[in-house]
Every structure is written in structure tokens, then in C-alpha cells.
Amino acid sequence: MSPSESPILTDLELDALTELVNIGAGRAATSLREMVGAQVILTVPRIALVSRAGAIEILGERENERLVAVHQVFQGEITGRALLIFPDTKSLELVRAVTGGELPLEDIVELEQEALAETGNVILNGCMATIANLLHRSLKISLPEIMRGEGFELFDLQPPPEGGDVVLFLFIDFAVRESDIRGYVAMLMDMPSLIALKALLVEFIERTTGVVERETDAHP
Secondary structure, three states, X not given: OOOOOOOOOOHHHHHHHHHHHHHHHHHHHHHHHHHHOOOEEEEEEEEEEEEHHHHHHHHHHHOOOXXXXXXXXXXXXXXXXXXXXXXXXXXXXXXXXXXXXXXXHHHHHHHHHHHHHHHHHHHHHHHHHHHHHHOOOOEEEOOOEEXXXXXXXXXXXXXXXXXXXXXXXXXXXXXXXXXXXXXXXXXXXXXXXXXXXXXXXXXXXXXXXXXOOOHHHOOO
């Protein structure tokens, strides 16, 4: 599976998934705005369904520095792991923006882990819970964990994922208090979870549009 190819989801299903993701991002931004008391803009200009190797390749091509990630496990009809990923050098800038931009550097450093975890929890929970709700399902989501490293290290999670893992890779633009930060959300799923997601997307499309897909609509 190439970095931009989905052999499982049809174009219509990818469009529906993109719509769900953007609704989730909008609700996450609303929750974050309530938390920080400032305007927050969170957009997802592009999504891709890729292999785990493809996700690592994308990060390697776009980021040439260490990364920081907030990691959470989600369980339900669709099970997997979610990562909110930023360049490590942007983490203090993000914390400064979230905490109001007026704290001295030493206080920001001290608060970094807690603020990153809370921010990641709001964004990942907002996105995943909204998607699950719109698909008429529920998810159990773990507490956030902070990770640092290169792209391949962030995806080398224990216990190791199955070899056939796929990644829903979201490119995100994040702005709060004059700070513009590029980041990524990666949702790692195994093939059974991806097939379950496909079935839920088919139900969602039929429920909201009345369109019934044919098998011939799918990518080969």
C-alpha cells in the first residue's frame, strides 16, 4: 500500500470518512477553546489511508527532527492506537499557547508533559468519540501517554502491532493565540478493524444519503 493509496475504501467511503474527521476536528477545537479560553482553529486539510511503513515514510519526508506524540489506545468495534504528533521543537510553543502565553520558560517546561497530555486527550477524544457517535458506536479510550522519538520509534509500539497494520493518517493545521502549528493524527488499526470501519461507513452513507454502494465501486 503506497503512502496515498487505499485498496479497501471506495472514493465515496473516503469522502464520508473525511467528513466525519472534519466534524470531529471541529468539535475538538470547540472543547479546546473552552479549556484555554481563546479562539482555536483545528482543520484537517487531507487524510490518507496508508501502511505503517507508509506513515513512517511520510513523517521522514516532512519532518527532519525529533517528534513528540500523545498516544492513546481505543477499543470497541474498531480497535487500535491513536497518536497526535508534532515536531518536538513545537511542543513548548504549543504549551505556551495553550497556557496563555504569559508564563516564564521554566514554568512552561515544568508544565509541558501535563499540558501536552491534556491537549492531546482533548483533540484525540474529540475526534474519535465524534466519529464513533456519528457511526452509532462507542469507544473506550485510554489515558494519554507522551512519547518522543523519530517516526519509526513512535510507531514501534509495545506490544508490537500485527504486520498488516494500516494507518489512518490525518494532516492537521492547528492555531491558537497567534501560534500556527502543523501536526498529524495517526490512527493505527489492524485489517479486521479497517474492514469493520468500512462496513460502518457503508451504513453511515446509506443512512445519511440513501446511496447504496455496489461492490464494483471499490478499488481493486
